[in-house]
Amino acid sequence: xDNQEIRNAGLKVTLPRVKILELLENSTQRHxxxxxxxxxxxDRGEEIGLATVYRVLTQFEAAGLVTRHNFEGxxxxxxxxxxxxxxxxxxxxCGKVEEFMDATIEQRQREVANERGxxxxxxxxxxxxxCNEHKDN
Amino acid sequence: xDNQEIRNAGLKVTLPRVKILELLENSTQRHxxxxxxxxxxxDRGEEIGLATVYRVLTQFEAAGLVTRHNFEGxxxxxxxxxxxxxxxxxxxxCGKVEEFMDATIEQRQREVANERGxxxxxxxxxxxxxCNEHKDN
DNA sequence: ACTCGTAATGAAAAAGATTCTCATCTCAAT
DNA sequence: ATTGAGATGAGAATCTTTTTCATTACGAGT
Numbered sequence: 001x002d003n004q005e006i007r008n009a010g011l012k013v014t015l016p017r018v019k020i021l022e023l024l025e026n027s028t029q030r031h032x033x034x035x036x037x038x039x040x041x042x043d044r045g046e047e048i049g050l051a052t053v054y055r056v057l058t059q060f061e062a063a064g065l066v067t068r069h070n071f072e073g074x075x076x077x078x079x080x081x082x083x084x085x086x087x088x089x090x091x092x093x094c095g096k097v098e099e100f101m102d103a104t105i106e107q108r109q110r111e112v113a114n115e116r117g118x119x120x121x122x123x124x125x126x127x128x129x130x131c132n133e134h135k136d137n
Numbered sequence: 138x139d140n141q142e143i144r145n146a147g148l149k150v151t152l153p154r155v156k157i158l159e160l161l162e163n164s165t166q167r168h169x170x171x172x173x174x175x176x177x178x179x180d181r182g183e184e185i186g187l188a189t190v191y192r193v194l195t196q197f198e199a200a201g202l203v204t205r206h207n208f209e210g211x212x213x214x215x216x217x218x219x220x221x222x223x224x225x226x227x228x229x230x231c232g233k234v235e236e237f238m239d240a241t242i243e244q245r246q247r248e249v250a251n252e253r254g255x256x257x258x259x260x261x262x263x264x265x266x267x268c269n270e271h272k273d274n
Numbered sequence: 275a276c277t278c279g280t281a282a283t284g285a286a287a288a289a290g291a292t293t294c295t296c297a298t299c300t301c302a303a304t
Numbered sequence: 305a306t307t308g309a310g311a312t313g314a315g316a317a318t319c320t321t322t323t324t325c326a327t328t329a330c331g332a333g334t
Contacts, residue, residue, distance in 0.1 A: 011310095011311095012300085012301055012302080012309095012310065012311070013301075013302095014300075014301070014310095014311060014312080015300090015312095016311080016312070017311090033291090034291080034292080035290095035291080047313095048312085048313090049312065049313040049314070050292090050313090050314095051292090051293075051294085051312080051313065051314080051315090052311080052312055052313070054291090054292060054293070055293090055311085055312085056311095058293095068209075070207040070208065070209055071207065072205075072207055074290070074291070074320080074321070075290080075291060075292090076291085076292090089249070089250060089253060089255055091255065092258055092259075098253055098255075100249055100253065102245055102249050104241065104245045105242050105245050105246065105249070108239055108241045108242050108245075109242065109262075109264055112226070112237055112239050112242070112264065113226060113264050113266050116226060116235055116237065116268075117268060117269040118226055118228065118235075118264070118266035118267065118268050118269075119266050119267045119272050120264055120265070120266040121229055121265050121266045121267060122229075122264075122265040122266075123262070123263060123264045123265060124261070124262070124263045124265070125246075125260070125261070125262045125263075126260060126261045126262075127246055127249065127250050127255070127257055127259075127260045128257070128258050128259040128260060128261070129250050129255035129256050129257040129258045129259075130255065130256045130258060131254060131255050132254040132255075135256050148281095148282095149280095149281065149282070149329090149330055149331080150330075150331090151281090151282060151283080151329075151330070152283095152329085153282080153283070154282090170320090171320080171321080172319095172320080184284095185283085185284090186283065186284045186285070187284090187285095187321090188283080188284070188285080188286090188321090188322080188323085189282080189283055189284070191320090191321060191322075192282085192283085192322090193282095195321095195322095211291080211292075211319075211320070212319080212320060212321090213320090213321090275334100276333105276334080277332105277333090277334080278331100278332095278333095278334105279330105279331105279332095280329105280330090280331100280332105281328105281329090281330080281331105282327105282328080282329070282330085283326105283327080283328070283329085284325105284326095284327085284328095285324100285325100285326100285327105286323105286324090286325100287322105287323080287324075287325105288321105288322080288323065288324085289320100289321085289322070289323085290319100290320085290321080290322090291318100291319080291320080291321100292317105292318080292319080292320100293316105293317080293318070293319090294315100294316080294317070294318085295314100295315090295316075295317085296313105296314100296315100296316105297312105297313095297314100298311100298312080298313085299310105299311080299312070299313095300309105300310090300311070300312085301308105301309095301310080301311085302307100302308105302309100302310105303306105303307090303308095303309105304305100304306080304307085304308105
């Protein structure tokens with residue numbers, strides 16, 4: 001379970017780390033900022049310092065447990081890695097985020113990289129648009 | 138020339154705006170942060186306040202003159218729009234940035250958005266990889 | 275060219291996000 | 305249980321960006 005994942009990451013199994021990982025697994029929000037994590041933990045009665053939240057999230061990222069996204073808004077959001085890769089589409093009006101995976105795009109990205117002598121390691125694709133409810137505005 | 142572009146954006150033609158636009162056109166760096174712009178202007182002997190640089194860049198973005206990128210690093214970078222849209226491929230070893238445009242990917246993005254009830258307004262695609270000289274490492 | 279109202283600027287303060295410092299505490303190997 | 309390395313918490317510090325507000329500059333109309 002959690003403890004093993006943390007251990008595998010080469011980190012000591014501490015209460016803050018366990019609680020943060022639990023929260024990421026159980027939260028209804030898929031994309032949370034450090035501040036979000038801090039507050040959600042408070043709601044659950046866990047008083048874990050904000051600095052620790054930042055530290056742990058950064059460590060989880062380095063360990064490949066979570067991914068950090070630099071969406072717009074001046075702050076990073078984190079997402080628990082669940083194996084399956086996907087990209088994001090964000091509503092510029094309400095901020096709603098949906099996920100998608102498109103084989104054609106994935107394939108072409110790899111080709112584009114190769115054509116330019118690059119070996120693709122990773123990529124970040126975010127589509128911005130107006131969702132159903134905000135197409136007018 | 139510049140003045141007209143600024144006027145077309147619905148902005149008054151002021152010295153700071155002209156100087157910043159000039160700098161973006163002549164700079165060798167394609168991607169500059171607000172801080173970069175501020176310092177490059179200082180180097181040229183133009184003392185324009187940092188707050189003004191932020192304001193003007195934001196206005197230029199709203200006017201479609203420049204694009205704001207949220208690369209990693211905790212700060213935004215701006216790039217002068219030269220008409221032709223393109224995405225970026227970044228070498229994770231040396232930081233080299235190349236630009237590309239792929240019609241297939243562009244097309245699929247629009248389709249993916251539509252399939253999900255979104256109307257695409259913009260997108261950000263960054264491929265990370267190892268360039269020619271760093272494929273080993 | 276001159277006047278005048280509006281919009282723009284600069285400096286400093288404020289706000290927001292993230293990192294750092296350091297004294298204290300906790301995990302886990304012995 | 306002991307102990308030392310690593311982790312934590314609180315607050316300070318740093319960095320980026322925005323806001324405030326008094327002053328200044330643009331440009332429309334004369």
